[in-house]
Amino acid sequence: YSCFRSGVEMQQISSSGYGEMDLTQANGSSYNQLNFQLQVQVAFQNPGDITTWAALIFQTPAAPGVPGGYIFTLSPDGHWELQYVVSYQTIPIVAQGSMSLGLHQIMTMKVIVLNGELYAYINDQQVTAQADTLGTVPSDVGLIVERQNAAPSSLVQYSNFELDKAD
Numbered sequence: 001y002s003c004f005r006s007g008v009e010m011q012q013i014s015s016s017g018y019g020e021m022d023l024t025q026a027n028g029s030s031y032n033q034l035n036f037q038l039q040v041q042v043a044f045q046n047p048g049d050i051t052t053w054a055a056l057i058f059q060t061p062a063a064p065g066v067p068g069g070y071i072f073t074l075s076p077d078g079h080w081e082l083q084y085v086v087s088y089q090t091i092p093i094v095a096q097g098s099m100s101l102g103l104h105q106i107m108t109m110k111v112i113v114l115n116g117e118l119y120a121y122i123n124d125q126q127v128t129a130q131a132d133t134l135g136t137v138p139s140d141v142g143l144i145v146e147r148q149n150a151a152p153s154s155l156v157q158y159s160n161f162e163l164d165k166a167d
Contacts, residue, residue: 046154
């Protein structure tokens with residue numbers, strides 16, 4: 001499956017809610033939660049605001065409408081986290097780290113889920129791998145803007161959004 005979308009700008013406008021956009025189908029078909037690749041290019045409109053994070057959200061567990069899945073986040077200074085959504089109130093960090101982004105104006109975030117393993121990349125460099133134990137009911141993927149401890153966030157521009165079947 002493939003889906004492309006360019007020039008989407010998002011921001012968190014409230015301290016009690018995130019800026020979020022969900023995609024439930026790509027080209028009229030639900031995506032395969034066991035084998036898929038999700039990628040997007042991210043440009044922070046205020047790179048000095050390291051409290052604003054770009055994020056990918058993907059995969060919901062077995063029951064539709066039940067919270068769950070993973071959130072892969074990135075800040076302008078290269079800090080990243082992989083969060084596991086247990087419930088709306090419980091979202092532990094299962095992996096985190098930092099990498100030098102150099103002078104990149106646009107970063108690429110990518111997640112590959114393949115045969116029970118989850119791999120996360122920034123600028124084509126793998127940053128973490130995780131056993132993926134979530135359900136298999138096709139659900140949604142999406143984009144989020146998060147800001148730590150304040151609102152509104154700086155703008156984040158997402159472009160070249162791709163959702164493909166992983167081989």
